[in-house]
Amino acid sequence: MSDKLQSFCWLALAVTMAVMPAAASAQGRPTALAATRADADTLRATDALIDDLVRSRALRVRSTDTDPLVADRRHERFDQFHRGVRIVGGDVTRQTTSSGTVSVFGMMHTGIDVGVDPALSAERARDAIAAAVNGRWFGERDPELVVLPLSDGYHLAYAGQAATSLDIRTVYVDANSGALLEEYSDFISDIGSGKGAYGDDKKVSARSASGTFLSDDPLRPAAITTYDMKGNLARTMAILNRQVNVTTSDVGADSDNVWTDPTLVDAHVYTGWYYDYLFKRFGRRGLDGNNLRMAVFTHPVRQQDIASASNDVIGLYYINAFSCGTCGPDGRGAITLGEGAPRNFFAGIEVKPFSAAFDVVAHELTHGVTANSSRLNGFPFSEAGALNEAFSDIFGVSAAFFQLPAGTAPVTASYVQGRDLTVPAGLLSRSMANPASTRDPDFYGQRNIGGDPHFNGTIITHAFYLAIEGGTNRTSGLPVTGVGAANREQVEKSFFRALTALMPSSSTFALTRLATIQSARDLYGAGSAPERAITQAWDAVGVLERTVPTAALLPNPASPSTSSCGAGVPDPHWILGVTVSSGTSSLQITQWTFDLFDARGASFDHEVLSGAQFAQFFNSCGPGSPRVLAQNDACSAICVNLNGQSSGSAQIGLVAIDESGRTITFSTPRTAMVAR
Amino acid sequence: MSPTASLRLVAAVACTVAVLAPVSARAQPTSWTDRGYAAVNGFYQPTVGFSDLVRPIQSAEAAQIDTSYGVNRLPGFDAGAGVRLWRNLAFGVDIGRSSKSSSASINAQVPHPFYFNRPRPVSGDATGLTRSETAINVEALVMLPIRPRWQAALFGGPTWFMVDQDLVTAVTVSDTYPFDTATFASAAAVRQSHSAAGFNLGGDLSFLLRPHVGLGFDVRYSRATVKLTDTATLVAGGPHIGGGIRFRF
Numbered sequence: 030m031s032d033k034l035q036s037f038c039w040l041a042l043a044v045t046m047a048v049m050p051a052a053a054s055a056q057g058r059p060t061a062l063a064a065t066r067a068d069a070d071t072l073r074a075t076d077a078l079i080d081d082l083v084r085s086r087a088l089r090v091r092s093t094d095t096d097p098l099v100a101d102r103r104h105e106r107f108d109q110f111h112r113g114v115r116i117v118g119g120d121v122t123r124q125t126t127s128s129g130t131v132s133v134f135g136m137m138h139t140g141i142d143v144g145v146d147p148a149l150s151a152e153r154a155r156d157a158i159a160a161a162v163n164g165r166w167f168g169e170r171d172p173e174l175v176v177l178p179l180s181d182g183y184h185l186a187y188a189g190q191a192a193t194s195l196d197i198r199t200v201y202v203d204a205n206s207g208a209l210l211e212e213y214s215d216f217i218s219d220i221g222s223g224k225g226a227y228g229d230d231k232k233v234s235a236r237s238a239s240g241t242f243l244s245d246d247p248l249r250p251a252a253i254t255t256y257d258m259k260g261n262l263a264r265t266m267a268i269l270n271r272q273v274n275v276t277t278s279d280v281g282a283d284s285d286n287v288w289t290d291p292t293l294v295d296a297h298v299y300t301g302w303y304y305d306y307l308f309k310r311f312g313r314r315g316l317d318g319n320n321l322r323m324a325v326f327t328h329p330v331r332q333q334d335i336a337s338a339s340n341d342v343i344g345l346y347y348i349n350a351f352s353c354g355t356c357g358p359d360g361r362g363a364i365t366l367g368e369g370a371p372r373n374f375f376a377g378i379e380v381k382p383f384s385a386a387f388d389v390v391a392h393e394l395t396h397g398v399t400a401n402s403s404r405l406n407g408f409p410f411s412e413a414g415a416l417n418e419a420f421s422d423i424f425g426v427s428a429a430f431f432q433l434p435a436g437t438a439p440v441t442a443s444y445v446q447g448r449d450l451t452v453p454a455g456l457l458s459r460s461m462a463n464p465a466s467t468r469d470p471d472f473y474g475q476r477n478i479g480g481d482p483h484f485n486g487t488i489i490t491h492a493f494y495l496a497i498e499g500g501t502n503r504t505s506g507l508p509v510t511g512v513g514a515a516n517r518e519q520v521e522k523s524f525f526r527a528l529t530a531l532m533p534s535s536s537t538f539a540l541t542r543l544a545t546i547q548s549a550r551d552l553y554g555a556g557s558a559p560e561r562a563i564t565q566a567w568d569a570v571g572v573l574e575r576t577v578p579t580a581a582l583l584p585n586p587a588s589p590s591t592s593s594c595g596a597g598v599p600d601p602h603w604i605l606g607v608t609v610s611s612g613t614s615s616l617q618i619t620q621w622t623f624d625l626f627d628a629r630g631a632s633f634d635h636e637v638l639s640g641a642q643f644a645q646f647f648n649s650c651g652p653g654s655p656r657v658l659a660q661n662d663a664c665s666a667i668c669v670n671l672n673g674q675s676s677g678s679a680q681i682g683l684v685a686i687d688e689s690g691r692t693i694t695f696s697t698p699r700t701a702m703v704a705r
Numbered sequence: 706m707s708p709t710a711s712l713r714l715v716a717a718v719a720c721t722v723a724v725l726a727p728v729s730a731r732a733q734p735t736s737w738t739d740r741g742y743a744a745v746n747g748f749y750q751p752t753v754g755f756s757d758l759v760r761p762i763q764s765a766e767a768a769q770i771d772t773s774y775g776v777n778r779l780p781g782f783d784a785g786a787g788v789r790l791w792r793n794l795a796f797g798v799d800i801g802r803s804s805k806s807s808s809a810s811i812n813a814q815v816p817h818p819f820y821f822n823r824p825r826p827v828s829g830d831a832t833g834l835t836r837s838e839t840a841i842n843v844e845a846l847v848m849l850p851i852r853p854r855w856q857a858a859l860f861g862g863p864t865w866f867m868v869d870q871d872l873v874t875a876v877t878v879s880d881t882y883p884f885d886t887a888t889f890a891s892a893a894a895v896r897q898s899h900s901a902a903g904f905n906l907g908g909d910l911s912f913l914l915r916p917h918v919g920l921g922f923d924v925r926y927s928r929a930t931v932k933l934t935d936t937a938t939l940v941a942g943g944p945h946i947g948g949g950i951r952f953r954f
């Protein structure tokens with residue numbers, strides 16, 4: 030962030046905060062905070078502001094931790110409150126040393142104009158939350174009254190969880206009407222496949238009990254227990270939902286300590302290896318830094334039952350793995366590893382049990398680290414969900430490089446996340462080295478906000494890859510001088526420290542850029558090779574400071590879609606994703622245009638649409654509204670035909686008013702639509 | 706004392722006796738007229754060091770324990786008796802027993818509890834390892850009277866050794882998470898007992914205080930190779946120097 034911008038942000042924040050208790054402005058907005066010693070004045074002022082806000086209880090300490098990687102550093106995390114009500118995603122991290130504050134990162138919301146007296150009682154809110162997702166209330170406490178920022182503004186909401194027939198969902202309902210505002214699955218899942226092990230020898234740390242051996246690690250400081258659900262999906266779900274408690278009979282067992290179930294072996298051993306990776310690489314004691322117990326569930330279903338399983342069950346419990354932060358024993362989280370699919374269930378493909386790939390197990394466990402540190406949330410309206418997946422990919426693959434030799438064979442480390450899930454290899458994977466090879470984006474302009482967070486995450490993981498290995502981004506053409514594989518630890522530490530200590534819960538890609546650079550600076554010094562490599566990598570993938578509005582129309586080029594666009598839309602047609610992103614200022618969209626061009630580039634259709642129509646169309650990543658909050662996005666998927674022509678191009682232009690009343694125009698690049 | 710040095714000592718004693726004998730023979734009778742002899746000795750016997758490499762399974766993987774059993778000095782006693790067969794030539798049997806506890810130095814590679822092929826080096830000493838030898842020496846003896854009260858003797862013959870040796874079979878280590886390093890804590894040992902045939906030879910010089918009782922000292926070199934296990938082979942016996950009571954009858 031430039032000096033001017035930082036000063037502006039601070040000024041805006043300070044001024045707004047100063048008046049906030051008296052009269053909240055109707056122009057509530059989020060502000061990304063990023064203050065470091067590079068700008069001592071801003072840092073000093075921000076630091077003083079944080080102290081003031083703590084005194085006034087607008088900020089409240091969530092945690093205080095000693096830095097395990099840099100001596101004499103402490104990290105505080107603050108949650109932001111609006112008149113005593115927590116603001117979802119409003120949080121700040123402050124890094125201090127004995128000589129004072131080093132950095133402040135955060136996402137703070139100012140000028141909030143919502144009242145805090147709900148019309149709905151907590152009891153009625155429970156019912157509304159359950160009804161919103163056709164589930165039942167899940168939890169022991171009352172729903173939490175929160176202020177929920179959505180892309181159209183701020184809402185007083187109740188937050189809670191509901192258990193559905195398949196998973197557990199976090200639900201936000203309007204605290205006055207009970208209407209559903211937002212909901213998402215607490216099962217953070219990955220696409221995968223797989224069965225069994227690759228015949229490699231592993232040591233199983235087991236506990237001896239009553240003449241048998243249990244997959245319950247007695248040696249590592251954290252309790253690591255791997256459960257064998259024996260294909261009993263109903264019991265698996267009941268345990269995950271905390272309807273019943275686990276018993277010793279649920280723990281994996283072997284009579285002679287020579288374990289014969291490769292799924293159980295891989296799951297238990299890889300979880301231990303991941304704990305070791307955290308400890309040895311980062312000095313972190315487990316998922317929460319305090320040896321939180323680690324629970325792993327295997328065999329949630331039986332592979333031989335796949336033919337009779339519903340698509341939902343196949344998608345979640347066979348060819349998937351997921352982490353749930355509130356599941357399992359004592360409700361402090363668990364991961365569940367899918368059973369895979371036998372060869373030929375998917376046309377000649379064997380999907381291994383998800384325990385077969387160390388990077389996949391480590392990916393799921395990293396969600397536990399995130400849930401216990403930055404708490405990157407899964408809101409589709411933000412980029413934090415993609416960051417959550419990206420960091421899980423990053424430390425899944427990094428853990429593999431730490432524990433395994435690099436290579437292309439099974440049970441080796443590579444930048445192809447999930448490679449070992451299938452035979453043939455790599456059919457359910459994401460490439461960090463070349464995201465395009467797995468049809469994932471490698472550049473910020475290619476992102477699909479509101480889409481699959483795993484998809485958008487490769488922009489981040491590719492930056493991580495470039496910072497280590499170096500190379501040239503295929504889209505931007507920008508080169509990066511990496512630190513080299515021998516020094517991968519430097520980039521890993523920079524990213525890990527950013528994730529666990531510096532980043533707030535609603536981080537954006539741009540804020541992640543700043544946090545990782547600051548982390549590298551803290552660890553290795555200003556101007557160090559890791560700092561340069563990480564900065565170059567972010568430049569190369571197009572993640573820059575988010576200051577001005579942008580718009581993207583993807584993919585580019587686009588191939589004709591085989592999906593139906595509805596009646597009356599002739600073939601060929603193309604489905605394009607549109608993302609409109611604000612910068613440091615909130616926007617009010619007043620007009621937008623849609624232009625179509627033939628193959629020669631001549632315009633043949635020009636439509637002018639209103640702000641109301643923008644709200645109607647752009648509802649894919651948050652409620653449809655002509656207003657786009659600062660640091661937020663509005664998204665849509667649009668079906669396009671070229672009046673029967675087989676190729677051409679499209680472009681969207683936007684007219685908006687920013688917070689200062691200025692009219693701003695911006696547009697997407699012209700996107701090519703090609704013949705099949 | 707090395708085996709070579711021991712042999713030199715035995716040879717020197719034998720030569721001394723041989724040189725003295727002719728001189729004495731000129732002034733004294735060279736014939737030996739007793740019917741037999743007996744002797745009881747205390748002795749001191751250095752052993753020959755040896756090493757052992759064992760690979761016990763620890764943490765589902767073979768450890769490597771290399772133990773060096775150094776030179777030991779065994780105290781012992783022996784008793785023997787024989788009868789004169791013809792002129793100065795006698796046949797006898799001597800049984801010796803020695804035993805001592807000592808230490809051994811250990812260099813080991815101890816498997817990591819979580820990972821294959823990441824051994825942790827440890828080193829230390831194992832103490833209280835007992836070595837016992839029982840030697841049955843069958844000997845032909847030539848008695849060489851030197852003066853009326855001095856007698857020398859040369860002897861030699863086969864020896865049957867019975868050896869008990871404590872061998873280190875495992876080590877315990879002190880370690881904490883993440884278990885990447887370890888320090889030696891203790892060793893476990895198992896006693897191995899095996900026998901082997903060898904030889905002995907030596908000399909004795911006695912001074913008769915009375916016609917049938919005297920004092921004497923002897924030197925003896927004995928040796929046998931004893932295979933205790935597939936990985937541990939030691940040399941039993943060695944040079945010993947002793948002294949004690951002599952009887953003539």
